[in-house]
Amino acid sequence: MIGYEGEKKMKHVVAFDVSMGKSTMVIYDRYGQCEFEGEIEHTYPAFKTLNETLQSLTVQDGQAPEIVFEATGIYSKALERFFQKEGYAYCRINPLEANLQMASMRRQKTDKSDAHELAKSHFRVDREKTYQEDDYYHQMRALTRYYDELDHEITHLFNRMHAILQLSFPELERLFCTRSALFLNIVQLYPHPDEVLACSKTVIRNRLKANTRKNLSLARAEEKGMALLEAAKDSYPAISKDDVRCEQVRDFANRIASLKEKKEQLVQQMVELSEERTEYQILISFPGIGETTAVRLIGEIGDIRRFKNHKQLNAYVGIDIMRYQSGNTFYKDKINKRGNNRLRKILFYMVQTMITLRKKTQNHIVDYYDKLKTQPQRKPHKVASIACVNKFLKVAFHLITHNITYDYETAFTCS
Known part of the structure; x- marks a missing residue:
């Protein structure tokens, strides 16, 4: 040189x-x-x-x-x-x-x-x-993105399974919660009503109890078995029980169950990585934020301390206001949506969870939502929810950067 x-x-x-x-x-x-x-x-x-x-x-x-x-x-x-x-x-x-x-x-x-x-x-x-950023945040981001990929794959498999069940045994989706482990077990055991009718209620009861991972009482298994038998008697499938699609739907249910188990393992892995972290303890101190939401927020936000203020964090999320005016033409204010759409989705559904828990907890985010919905010019649900996301980010930024856990009384001072 x-x-x-x-x-x-x-x-x-x-x-x-x-x-x-x-x-x-x-x-x-x-x-x-x-x-x-x-x-x-x-x-x-x-x-x-x-x-x-x-x-x-x-x-x-x-x-x-x-x-x-x-x-x-x-x-x-x-x-x-x-x-x-x-x-x-x-x-x-x-x-x-x-x-x-x-x-x-x-x-x-x-x-x-x-x-x-x-x-x-x-x-x-x-x-x-x-x-x-510390390597911890890189690992958390990789884990939460892996979690999202599994979630997308599960949704895709559910759609394919639904299409076949409408041909083989459509009553199953009306009889059981489709997101439950019991439903996935029943699809694997009895994807066609003829397979149910070929078994006695005692056999069905015992198989349901033995194949459900979560503890299922004998009485509960018998109740579900009887409901399954009644549904099978009324069902008129569009395909026979020997159709290859019955085996295919079994495979879909098995893969979904495995993917859901892997998601739970990823959450546990993220929790173990985060338990000693200040931001994790602060996030789970908010009413309505559980382990899964907390670790996914950390994974998508990363080190929140890299932002100078909460407005930069808003821009990263993509909820800062986009305003357009030219001459006498004014367009309605909108969020720009240029930020992290995964994080925006997590935050939106987090606010919905907080709203549903309003009777069980005190949360100033929910108070703010109620205020927006009851003021003279009431805000639409989505607008009020995004405003709550903005308030949450402002409070979370302050609490994390000052190492303070959430408290209902003091939350108003930083919002």
Whole structure:
């Protein structure tokens, strides 16, 4: 690297344009002149060489270089992990932000040109260093995303199972709660009414009791068995019991049961990781927030301390207000929905749970909902619910950043 004798040493800028398995790298000196342009593979030897280059620049300048790259989903994770492991601060910018910052400079788009423009724009844009979260938050995010994937798969399997049951034994869905373990066991045991009619009520009772994981009393098993027999007598299926789809629906029910069990294991794993964490204890202190909701909130929010205020948190969630006015034209205010839609969904249903528990607990979030619904210009349910999400985020941000558990009386002071 070229030194600058007798002059004040300043930081170099190292910029990366990331693609699958490799990155285009450029190095600019303090005068904004390119010193190096090249390509590095995302391999151990290449990262070792990169570390030597960055250390050389650090020695030369007396301080670590400025590092900037554009977030590209999974492809930039290896590069980011390298910086975290070696202790380098960096600026990770999202693609939309990068496009806005480089809009006046971009004429053609190639990996090399993008890397150069990232470096050049770094001299004129004041970029904050990316907040580096503890590995705990990365693990929680991965676990809650895994949980969501299982949830989507269960929903898909339920839809397919429903379609077949309407042909083989539609009365089952009216007789039992379709989300219960008992329902899934019955579908596996008796996907067709003829299979029920081929058994005595004693056999049905004993099989229900033996195959239901949760404790089912003998009397309860007999009651359900009798109801099943009556339903089988009235049923007129569209397919025979030997139809291959009966075996298929058995398989769907078995897979759903296994996936639901895996979801419970994931929640327990997240709880075990979180029990000693301040934000977990604070979240479960809110009325209406249980273990599952608390750990999923942590997984999607991450380290809440990286936000400067609750308004930044609102923007991350996607409930900040989008307002449009042009001349005499005014559009109704809406939330922008650009944020984390998974987190927004969790928060919305969390508020619904809080509302249903209003008679059992004291919760100022529910009080606020009731106020919005009873004021002269009553708010629609969804509008009032999103307003409650906003209030919850404001309170949660204050409590977590000040290490205070929820208390009904003191909650008003920070909302």
